Amino acid sequence: MPVVDVAVPVPLKQSFSYLHDTPVATGVRVKVPFGNRTLIGVVIGNIETQTEDTGLTLKSVIEVLDEVPLFDPTLITLANWLAKYYHHPIGEVWSTLMPVRLRKGMPLTDKLDAFTLTEAGQDALEQSLVRGKKQQLCLASLADEPVEEGEIKQRFSPAVIKALSEKALIQTVRIKQEIQTDWASYTLQETTPVASTEQAVAIAGVNQNGTEFRTFLLEGVTGSGKTEVYLQVIAPVLKANRQVLILVPEIGLTPQTVGRFERRFGIKVGVLHSQMSDLARLQVWQQSRRGELGIVIGTRSAIFTPMVRPGMIIVDEEHDESFKQQDGLRYHARDLAVKRAQTENVPLLLGSATPSLESLNNALAKRYTHLQLSERAGGASHTQLKVLDSRDQPLQAGIAPGLLSVMRSHLQQGNQVLVFLNRRGYAPAVLCHHCGQTVDCKSCERPFTYHKSQGRLQCHHCGASKRMPNQCSACHSTSLQTSGLGTEQLEQGLGELFPDIKQVRIDSDAVRGKDALVTRLDEINARKYQLLIGTQILSKGHHFPHVTLVVVLDCDGALFSADFRAPEKFAQLITQLAGRAGRATKPGEMYIQTDNPGHPLLQELIHNGFAHFARHALHERKMANLPPYSAQAVIRAEANAAQQVHTFLQQVKQAFSDHSHQFGGYIAGPLPCLIEKRQGRFRFMLLLQCSQRAALHNWIASTLRQVQSLPLATRVRWSLDIDPVDFS
Numbered sequence: 001m002p003v004v005d006v007a008v009p010v011p012l013k014q015s016f017s018y019l020h021d022t023p024v025a026t027g028v029r030v031k032v033p034f035g036n037r038t039l040i041g042v043v044i045g046n047i048e049t050q051t052e053d054t055g056l057t058l059k060s061v062i063e064v065l066d067e068v069p070l071f072d073p074t075l076i077t078l079a080n081w082l083a084k085y086y087h088h089p090i091g092e093v094w095s096t097l098m099p100v101r102l103r104k105g106m107p108l109t110d111k112l113d114a115f116t117l118t119e120a121g122q123d124a125l126e127q128s129l130v131r132g133k134k135q136q137l138c139l140a141s142l143a144d145e146p147v148e149e150g151e152i153k154q155r156f157s158p159a160v161i162k163a164l165s166e167k168a169l170i171q172t173v174r175i176k177q178e179i180q181t182d183w184a185s186y187t188l189q190e191t192t193p194v195a196s197t198e199q200a201v202a203i204a205g206v207n208q209n210g211t212e213f214r215t216f217l218l219e220g221v222t223g224s225g226k227t228e229v230y231l232q233v234i235a236p237v238l239k240a241n242r243q244v245l246i247l248v249p250e251i252g253l254t255p256q257t258v259g260r261f262e263r264r265f266g267i268k269v270g271v272l273h274s275q276m277s278d279l280a281r282l283q284v285w286q287q288s289r290r291g292e293l294g295i296v297i298g299t300r301s302a303i304f305t306p307m308v309r310p311g312m313i314i315v316d317e318e319h320d321e322s323f324k325q326q327d328g329l330r331y332h333a334r335d336l337a338v339k340r341a342q343t344e345n346v347p348l349l350l351g352s353a354t355p356s357l358e359s360l361n362n363a364l365a366k367r368y369t370h371l372q373l374s375e376r377a378g379g380a381s382h383t384q385l386k387v388l389d390s391r392d393q394p395l396q397a398g399i400a401p402g403l404l405s406v407m408r409s410h411l412q413q414g415n416q417v418l419v420f421l422n423r424r425g426y427a428p429a430v431l432c433h434h435c436g437q438t439v440d441c442k443s444c445e446r447p448f449t450y451h452k453s454q455g456r457l458q459c460h461h462c463g464a465s466k467r468m469p470n471q472c473s474a475c476h477s478t479s480l481q482t483s484g485l486g487t488e489q490l491e492q493g494l495g496e497l498f499p500d501i502k503q504v505r506i507d508s509d510a511v512r513g514k515d516a517l518v519t520r521l522d523e524i525n526a527r528k529y530q531l532l533i534g535t536q537i538l539s540k541g542h543h544f545p546h547v548t549l550v551v552v553l554d555c556d557g558a559l560f561s562a563d564f565r566a567p568e569k570f571a572q573l574i575t576q577l578a579g580r581a582g583r584a585t586k587p588g589e590m591y592i593q594t595d596n597p598g599h600p601l602l603q604e605l606i607h608n609g610f611a612h613f614a615r616h617a618l619h620e621r622k623m624a625n626l627p628p629y630s631a632q633a634v635i636r637a638e639a640n641a642a643q644q645v646h647t648f649l650q651q652v653k654q655a656f657s658d659h660s661h662q663f664g665g666y667i668a669g670p671l672p673c674l675i676e677k678r679q680g681r682f683r684f685m686l687l688l689q690c691s692q693r694a695a696l697h698n699w700i701a702s703t704l705r706q707v708q709s710l711p712l713a714t715r716v717r718w719s720l721d722i723d724p725v726d727f728s
């Protein structure tokens with residue numbers, strides 16, 4: 001009897017064998033017994049026949065769920081690679097890779113259920129016969145065409161749907177999705193701008209490579225027209241009837257981005273991001289798999305989207321940290337993109353104004369083809385960076401007088417000013433004026449942030465929240481006062497300083513959800529506001545043609561971080577922020593207000609720019625034998641008792657030390673994580689490092705089993721992070 005090899009969603013390294021009376025194709029989902037449970041797994045291989053003498057009795061597959069494989073051999077290869085590279089259970093890799101609905105065993109068909117108006121419903125709508133605003137809205141949304149069930153259920157409550165169904169105003173129908181495959185016959189919907197010389201060189205560089213795998217790094221300063229390069233390099237790919245997958249950072253994916261691609265080619269672009277419903281995601285996944293979409297744009301997990309005719313992969317803002325998953329399977333979508341492009345044998349284009357040192361190093365070492373855009377598109381000039389020394393200055397709303405007058409002059413000329421402060425809330429701490437005690441979150445041992453509009457304190461580490469107390473818990477004095485500046489306070493202060501100027505605050509408190517952000521961004525570009533206050537949401541990839549001044553407040557903390565990646569992250573942030581100014585005809589400038597004007601990193605950025613900084617930083621990493629010149633992994637552990645975490649990591653360290661000489665491995669720790677305590681749990685980590693990536697992997701592979709069998713391994717919460725980028 002045939003035996004199939006199944007990846008089952010359990011935290012165990014191996015896959016499992018099951019019997020079935022006929023062979024099952026790889027990439028098909030099956031329902032299988034596991035212990036006393038029934039689980040949904042994926043067939044990842046076939047074993048010819050069961051060998052008689054193993055003595056094992058295998059269980060049988062309960063049900064084969066798909067008629068045809070849902071996952072092609074490329075995705076199976078990719079899953080196997082992920083399991084190996086991240087030392088992660090294969091079944092859990094598949095859980096990450098599969099759309100949620102497929103994971104749950106739901107059928108995948110070409111048909112879908114939709115709601116439509118009945119004749120009575122049509123009349124009711126036209127004559128406004130239904131009472132109830134929600135019911136009216138629901139009818140109205142079905143006015144033109146049937147709408148899929150999932151979407152209606154997401155927008156309207158069960159009560160509304162039930163009421164309308166019972167009155168026979170709406171009904172469900174089954175519609176066959178139309179398949180439109182030939183995006184190759186697109187017609188350009190807008191005139192393509194003439195590429196600059198540098199753009200033309202980059203475009204030719206990619207196109208001359210042909211259809212085969214190669215990685216390109218497009219290092220182009222902000223506003224240099226990287227997106228235009230993407231548009232022009234994918235044109236021939238689409239013409240050849242091949243698909244393009246574009247990854248963008250979580251925050252960068254706005255309808256504006258999607259709109260640029262739709263407008264150019266006049267074809268439907270599939271969009272995938274975390275805020276969509278499971279059903280909507282599955283549909284885009286399915287459309288791409290069947291070849292109905294020429295372009296799919298999505299955030300991190302979109303890298304798992306199947307493509308029937310893959311032609312190219314693009315990773316925009318490839319340095320962005322949102323490409324790294326921070327829990328479960330901690331993959332890096334950019335690194336996975338390299339693997340995927342290689343497996344699919346298609347070109348990969350990585351783009352950024354501030355490339356990661358990893359990618360830059362690969363380009364400089366000629367493993368990637370390096371393409372550069374050093375000038376801004378359309379004749380815009382580079383933003384001038386300046387440092388403003390705030391020492392001994394009387395600050396108003398946290399801003400020095402000299403800087404306020406610079407702001408005033410930009411505003412008077414009718415331009416927009418962006419003020420960046422990476423701290424939401426009113427103030428980052430509340431303290432007692434009498435005894436100096438701060439009001440701290442008990443489970444994180446960090447000060448609460450004060451949110452004045454809600455009259456509440458909030459812990460930005462664990463989310464805990466409580467009412468603002470009246471008195472100090474230590475000395476009972478009632479003279480509590482806030483300390484430090486957050487965006488909420490900045491907004492209030494600037495409102496008083498510039499009463500006639502319309503301002504908007506963009507942070508996750510003021511702007512909730514993607515739609516709200518898009519509305520605000522549109523309003524900004526329609527010049528509804530002149531003063532923009534915001535956190536890092538404002539730094540990413542947005543095109544603000546009317547901003548001529550960017551002000552950076554309170555960046556001193558970032559200059560003195562214990563994280564060796566902090567300078568890289570800071571330089572990327574500052575450069576991206578500077579890139580928001582002066583993108584159109586008017587020149588832009590940026591002021592960084594600091595108490596450390598002489599800091600070498602600031603001086604380097606101001607005088608030499610990011611490209612120079614990055615090459616210099618690479619040299620430093622090389623001297624210190626840090627990534628990308630070595631490979632790292634981190635084992636994090638946390639528990640309520642600090643001692644327990646420490647003991648566990650000591651034992652882990654011992655296990656790794658036993659093998660370290662074989663692999664030339666270096667171990668540091670146990671060290672406290674940058675955030676030492678969160679939600680009542682103490683957090684420590686162990687850092688593993690080898691000069692060679694392969695050695696690190698062999699070292700981990702030969703030690704991990706020993707770690708897993710430690711008695712404490714089931715008592716503390718621990719995880720392995722390969723190529724960590726964040727030590728918090």
Ligand SMILES: Nc1ncnc2c1ncn2[C@@H]1O[C@H](COP(=O)(O)OP(=O)(O)OP(=O)(O)O)[C@@H](O)[C@H]1O
Pocket residue numbers: 193194195196199220221222223224225226227228229353377378541542543579
């Ligand atoms: N060759 C060109 N001629 C004229 N305008 C261009 C050209 N290329 C790009 N542009 C325009 O320049 C502006 C910036 O281009 P684009 O958004 O592509 O830059 P980018 O490098 O992707 O920006 P960033 O990385 O800062 O987000 C856009 O308004 C774009 O339409």
Ligand SMILES: [Zn+2]
Pocket residue numbers: 441442443444445459460461462463464678679
């Ligand atoms: Zn907390």
